Amino acid sequence: MCGITGWVSFETDLTQRREVLDAMTETMACRGPDDSGTWLAPHAALGHRRLAIIDLPGGRQPMSVATPAGEVAMVYSGEAYNFAELRRELESKGHTFRTDSDTEVVLHGYLEWGEPVAEHLNGMYAFAIWDARDDELVMIRDRMGIKPFYYYPTRDGVLFGSEPKAILANPVAKRIVDADGLRELFSFTKQPGWSLWHGMSEVEPGTIVRVGRDGLRTRTYWKLEAREHTDDRDTTVARVRELMTDIVHRQLVADVPRCVLLSGGLDSSAITGLAAARLREEGEQLRTFSVDFVGQEENFKPDEMRDTPDAPFIRDVAKLVGSAHQDVVLDPAALTDPAVRRAVLAARDIPVGLGDMDTSLYLLFKAIRAESTVALSGESADEVFGGYRWFHDGTARTADTFPWLAFRTGAHDRGGLLPRDVQSRLDLEGYIADQYRTALAQVEHLDGASALERRMREVCHLHLTRMVRALLDRKDRASMAVGLEVRVPFCDHRLVEYVYNTPWSLKTFDGREKSLLRHATRHVLPQSVVDRVKSPYPSTQDPGYAAALQQQAKEVLASPDDPVFALVDRAWVTGAVGQDPATMPSRTRHGLDRLLDLHHWLDLRRPELRI
Known part of the structure; x- marks a missing residue:
């Protein structure tokens, strides 16, 4: 896992611009703490x-x-x-390798195919x-x-990077945020290709982008297609079990210490059980980690999204599989520390406003x-197997909009x-209505x-x-900010x-959410x-968290010229x-988190707002 960046310019000798490439590469030091490298040619420069x-x-x-x-x-x-x-296949075709890395295999795969x-x-x-x-x-x-991937077309080429910050380190890129960027920021529809920054786009998933002297071309090599399902229930469950077992075994391959994120829900517990069984065969004990909050279990109150605290279920899983388990327990002071918030914003590049669900994830990964x-991680199982509550809420799933926006959680302002x-x-x-119509048109x-x-x-x-891409980006940024892969x-394309x-x-089929996963992994x-x-990622219920947000918001209010009030209504903050x-x-509470995110983000990134 790493951070990549680069610059292609057909009218500039980039061998004379090493200092710019070094600055772009250095922005991703957290993504790659073990090594740094650059490569320069007259019209292409790559950083890693x-x-x-x-x-x-x-x-x-x-x-x-x-x-030749x-x-x-x-x-x-x-x-x-x-x-x-793939290495064995390429060797059979005459390729020779100098290393044991998967990187060299991908490079030789490109030379061959x-x-x-990508399809291999x-x-x-x-x-x-x-090339x-x-x-x-x-x-x-x-x-x-x-894995995140952004690019910024220029007059004579392109800039690219794992994260926007790498691109913005090049003086060619302008730090402009316009109305189009803000619409998505406040809507959560995850428009394909969207970047908050004007002129910058994502390389869309399953897509190839080529840049040459004649311009830029894109090609989609993978997308979801509708196919007839002919397997009966037992065969389907067995196939899901077979796939899950193979996927977890493959993804345990590493030359460094491994672990599993355990929340006590079905998704992470299934990964934990399969991984523990595999490692036992290798004579190794699985390590598991979870996040919790001071007093959460003792003072838990069911709410619209969460019926139970995580801790009892985590203990049950850890006991069953025999994992070496560690709880990372956080208090409101840690969750509202402005330095932690700024670290999260620096990692994510966008002021999303998820508050303690972002800071706790970052602190968990750091530990x-x-x-x-x-x-x-068990991320994406809800999208794959249909686990969210709004999948099963008649009003939300039949609404003429994105179901997660129709479901009344109070989280989306x-x-x-x-x-x-x-x-x-x-x-x-x-904007949301337009995005919804565009999204539906893609369904076969x-x-x-x-x-x-x-x-x-x-x-x-x-x-x-849509939704899964936003959550994958969140997890990648928070983890790579501390050098964790x-x-x-659950995102294996098979x-x-x-x-x-x-x-x-x-x-x-059993009248529950995620029936296939439950039956495939219940062993x-x-x-x-x-x-x-189903219970989503935890959020603290401690009123001390909201009180700390209020105090920090008062400090923002005390600054009459704070640029955040170009995007936030001062009267709303005064009332909150x-x-x-x-x-x-x-x-x-969500609004206060968003206020503070915007306040710190504007200070960190200094964008030019064009609304």
Whole structure:
């Protein structure tokens, strides 16, 4: 796992601009604390920061191969879990290798197959190849968008990087945020290709972008397709079990310490059980980690999203599988520390406003990094198997909008704290409606499907092409900010394709959410987890958290010229800081978190706002 960046300019001698490339590369030191490298040619410059996971001494980058027609150089981030099989195949075709790294396998795969190398890979990856044979840059991103990848077209080429901060370190890139960027920031529709920064885009998942002297071209090499599912229930459950077992085994491969993120829910517990069984076969004990809050279990109160605290279920799983478990317990002071908030914002590049769910994730990963370098996560199971509560809420799933926006959690303020004139200019409801229509138009249907099956295919497609990408980005940024590689087994494209095409009636055959996953993995789960109702990532219920937010918001209010009030209504903040923190609605707490995120982000990134 690493950070990549680069610059292609067909009118500049980039061998004379090393200092700029070094500055771009250095922005991602946290993503790659183990090594740094650069490669320069007259019209292409590549930078790399390395987190060593496989072949610790041999996987240095940028990596290049000299061919009779010109050099081919690559910077690569991620893991190809099938690299051993691909290496054997390439060796049979005459390729020779100098290292044991998966990076070299991907590079030789490109030499053998060209850009279709992406279709041979199983894993998470974002990589860029400068092919001097054609004077072209080739950028390729994994199918689900697990690894981030951004680019910024210029007058005579392109800038790219794992994160926007790498691109913004180049003086060619302008730090402009316009109305289009803000609309998505406050809407949470996850528009494909969106970047907050004007002129910058994501390389979309499952996409190849080529940049040459004649401009930029894109090609989609993978997308969700509707296919007939012919397996019966038992066969389907068995196939999910087979896939899950193979995926977890593949993703445990590493030359560094590994662990699993355990929340006590079905998703993480299934990964934990399968991983523990595998490591026992190898004579190794699994390490597990979880996050909790001071007094959460003792004082827990059920709410609209969470019926039970995590801790009892975590203990049941750890006892059953015999893992070496560690709880990372946080208090309001740690969760509201402005330095931690700024570290999260520096990592994420955008002021999302998720508050303690962001800071706790960052602090959890920071604690894990002291013990392990690779962690497996249950992220994305809800999108794949249909686990969120709004999948099963009739009003939300039939609403004429994104189901997660229709479900009344109070977490989405739809820009309610924006000044009225800004709300009017952004027209968030109109933007959301446009995005929703655009998203539905991408869904393929099978002939003869019932109205319910058609709608649930749409709902699943929305989650797998929209929501999941936002959550994957969140997890990548928080983990890589501390040099931790988090792997997401539920995003293996084989599993995604198979489960996506199972009928909704099969996904819910036992009258519960995630029926297929529950039955496929119940052999490694305690009964308490098998019976547990879906509970999302934890959030503190301590009123001390809201009180600390109010105090920090008062300090912002005390500065009459704070630039945040271009985006936040001062009267709204004044009202929020006067509420009783013990009875504060979640919508208000969310708004205060967003205020503070915007306040610190504006100071960190200094954007030019064009609303």
